Amino acid sequence: MAIPKIAAYQLSSAELMPENRVNWQFDSSRAVLLIHDMQRYFLNYYDTKAEPIPTVLANIQAIKDKLKPLGVPVIYSAQPGDQTPEQRALLQDFWGQGLTADLSQTGITERLMPEQDDHVMTKWRYSAFQRTELLQLMQTQQRDQLVICGIYAHIGCLLTAADAFMNDIQAFFISDAVADFTQQDHLMAINYAAQRCARAITTQQLLADATELTTTSDLPSNKQQLKQLIADWLGVTSDELEDDDNLIECGLDSIRVLSLIDQFKAKGKEISLIELAENPTVEGWASLLLAE
Structure with missing residues (x-):
């Protein structure tokens, strides 16, 4: 038995908004x-x-x-x-x-x-x-x-x-x-x-x-906030992360990095993934992302 020919149909706005049991919040980083x-x-x-x-x-x-x-x-x-x-x-x-x-x-x-x-x-x-x-x-x-x-x-x-x-x-x-x-x-x-x-x-x-x-996401405004954000991504405390640790070798997810770049870009800060990859430390990123 093949798929049947499908007749046109339309749903109202009310029908498309059911009652949900959960209120999960969308997060682009996840x-x-x-x-x-x-x-x-x-x-x-x-x-x-x-x-x-x-x-x-x-x-x-x-x-x-x-x-x-x-x-x-x-x-x-x-x-x-x-x-x-x-x-x-x-x-x-x-x-x-x-x-x-x-x-x-x-x-x-x-x-x-x-x-x-x-x-x-x-x-x-x-x-x-x-x-x-x-x-x-x-x-x-x-x-x-x-x-x-x-x-x-x-x-x-x-x-x-x-x-x-x-x-x-x-x-x-x-x-x-x-x-x-x-x-x-x-x-x-x-x-x-x-x-x-x-x-x-x-x-x-x-x-x-x-x-x-x-529009509401809080971007890091200083090195300590940036360090905390990266530590959260890596699943470690900020005390365990040194300013000169190689973040790529630590296993940082490139998808999260791209999301961060896009958020800074939306705020007028143009930084490329290549620039961050060439300076893969908290110190290096702070100098690129947080410089005036």
């Missing part, structure tokens, strides 16, 4: 953006000129445009074509043969094409955590929040949110940046996520949270 299965094969079952697809595409792009400059890694999930019966396994029973190995099916929609520094991850099952590197990537980068958007809401997106919960990762289920088979399926996915495994919010809410985080 988050990863997952753009889930936005491949031509899956989008072909919609009339892409009818709702909800135009809104979903625009919202996903707006989210990426906002979060990526804040240092949030962007990961795309994409299913491969021409899977063998062993690879496809039980998916064959529910959905048939699946994608063919042709870019007209496996390719990400042109509206959301990955950039060179985005990560495209091969996905084999409903959840983006199953048989993939997603969990390892997040753990390596010390990230424990996952922003989920894409298709289909009640299948892969919802199961990914549930798996995030199982791995102590806070999932943000973006209610108007996911699409589904029907309005009923979409609402079920939003409400289940909000009540059982995620915080379900709209694109506008997420962008507002990210903007507030950017």
